[in-house]
Amino acid sequence: MAFVRIIQEDQFQADTFRNGAAWAVVVNIGFDDTEPLNYSLIVGLDLMGAGAIEYYFHIVEANSETEDEYIYWSGRDTASFIPSDDRVVILGALLTATHVLLEQARPERVEVVTHDANPPEKALVGRQGVRGFGLRGPHR
Numbered sequence: 001m002a003f004v005r006i007i008q009e010d011q012f013q014a015d016t017f018r019n020g021a022a023w024a025v026v027v028n029i030g031f032d033d034t035e036p037l038n039y040s041l042i043v044g045l046d047l048m049g050a051g052a053i054e055y056y057f058h059i060v061e062a063n064s065e066t067e068d069e070y071i072y073w074s075g076r077d078t079a080s081f082i083p084s085d086d087r088v089v090i091l092g093a094l095l096t097a098t099h100v101l102l103e104q105a106r107p108e109r110v111e112v113v114t115h116d117a118n119p120p121e122k123a124l125v126g127r128q129g130v131r132g133f134g135l136r137g138p139h140r
Contacts (some may be wrong), residue, residue: 001032002032002033002101003030003032003081003082003086004021004030004031004032004033005029005030005081005082005086005089005090005135006028006029006030006031007027007028007029007093008089009089009092010096012027012029012043012093013027013028014026014027014093014094014097014100016100016101016104018105019137020065021045021046021047021053022044022045022046022113023044023045023049023101023105024044024045024046025038025042025043025097025100025101026041026042027040027041027043027065027091027093027097028040029040029059029090029093030082030086031038031043032050033046036063036064036065037061037062037063037064038061038062039059039060039061039062040059040060040062041057041058041059041084041093041097042056042057042059042060042089043047043056043093043094044056044057044101044107045101045107045110049110050093052059052108052109052111053107053109054111054112054113055096055098055110055111055112056073056113057094057097057098059070059071059072059078059090060072075087123139124139
């Protein structure tokens with residue numbers, strides 16, 4: 001399996017979707033050159049309990065033959081197949097998509113929740129980067 005990145009540091013295409021208070025930005029980031037797999041970065045806002053809004057992001061692996069999808073919530077899981085240089089470019093797309101999402105949705109406040117138990121310091125530092133947009137968190 002070899003991940004092939006299709007986005008550039010300074011250029012990528014994103015599609016934005018809205019359903020009431022829920023928003024999602026989808027960025028196609030790459031594919032596998034040996035398997036029928038495509039990868040997309042999803043950045044979104046969704047309602048939590050008590051009317052709070054959660055900010056989330058993950059990578060979706062979609063199999064074009066079986067139509068199965070797998071969601072990667074953790075960078076620990078994607079590190080095995082996405083090279084570190086590509087991860088840096090994807091992080092840039094994540095931060096840009098976050099900025100666009102928050103500019104469009106303009107929520108008063110959002111919560112950030114991690115999906116990893118005891119995430120590594122590096123992951124928390126990355127999530128701290130999105131706090132620059134006014135996000136509250138991360139919460140474990």
